[in-house]
Amino acid sequence: MFDNPWVTSLIGEVGHLLAQPTTWYLGAVVFISGIVRGFSGFGGALIFIPLSAALLGPRKAIAVFYLFDLVSASPYGLMQLPKSNRREIAPMVIAAIVMLPVGAWILKHADPLVLRWAVAAIVAAMLALLISGWRYHGHPTTRTSCLVGLVAGVMGGATGITAPVVITYWLSSTAAATVIRANIMVFYAVTSLSTDVVYFFNGLFTFDVVVYALVAWPLYSLGLVLGARVFKGTSDTHYRIAAYVLIAFSLLASLPLFDRFLR
Secondary structure: OOOOHHHHHHHHHHHHHHOOHHHHHHHHHHHHHHHHHHHHOOOHHHHHHHHHHHHHOHHHHHHHHHHHHHHHHHHHHHOOHHHOOHHHHHHHHHHHHHHHHHHHHHHHHOOHHHHHHHHHHHHHHHHHHHHOOOOOOOOOOHHHHHHHHHHHHHHHHHHOOOHHHHHHHHHOOOOOHHHHHHHHHHHHHHHHHHHHHHHHHOOOOOHHHHHHHHHHHHHHHHHHHHHHHHHOOOOHHHHHHHHHHHHHHHHHHHOHHHHHHOO
16 A cells, blocks of 8 residues: 555654654644634744744744645635735735745745844834834825735745734734734735745755645644634734734744753
C-alpha cells in the first residue's frame, strides 16, 4: 500500500515529529492560532509565525503557515465575500499580489534574525497607533487601498505577516466588526493563494515544510471552527479589544530575547 518511497518517507517523518516534545508545543501554537484566526479573521500568522520562528527559523515557519492556512482558512474566507466591501478589497488585493515577489526575495536572502526584529518593530508601531485611538475618518479611496496593499504585499512576502498594516487600516475605520472581519478574511483568502504560488516558485516548500503543514492542518482547522463560534454575538467593542490583546501578546512572545525559553 505504501510502496511509494516518498509516501513511506513522509509517514516516517510525521511519526518522528510526533515523538518530539517541541512538536507538541508547536501543536498548541497551531491550535491557538486557528482559534484566533476563526474569531477575528486575522491573527493566525501573528501568533504562529513569531512563536514558531524561534524553533523552525523564519523561512520555514512562514512557509509552513501559508501551506496549512491555504487549505484550512482560505475556503472559509471566500465564504465571507457577501459580507465584505469588495470595492475596498479589490485594489488592495491587486496591489499586494504585485509586491509579493519582492517580499519573497527579501525572505529568501535576508538574515533571519534581522527579519524577526523587523517584524517586531512593525507590529509594535501599528499596535501603538491603534491603541492611541487614531481613526481613519476619511472615505477609503482606491489610492489609499492600493498603498496599503503595496506595503502589505512586501511585508507578507518577506515576513508572512500582513496583518499590522491591513488591520490598522480597517480597524481604524468606523465600520462594523462583521464587515471588518469579512474584509480581512477575504483579503487573506485571495492573497494566501498568491503567496503560496510565489513561495513555491522560490523553492520555499521543502519536504520538511510539507510534513509540518500536514501535522498542523487538522489542529488549525479545528481551531478555526471553534474561533468562528466564539465570534458570534461578540460586540464591536469587545472585538477590537480582543484584537489589540492578541497583537500585543504575539509581539512580546515573538521577541528574540525570549528564544532561550522556547528551545
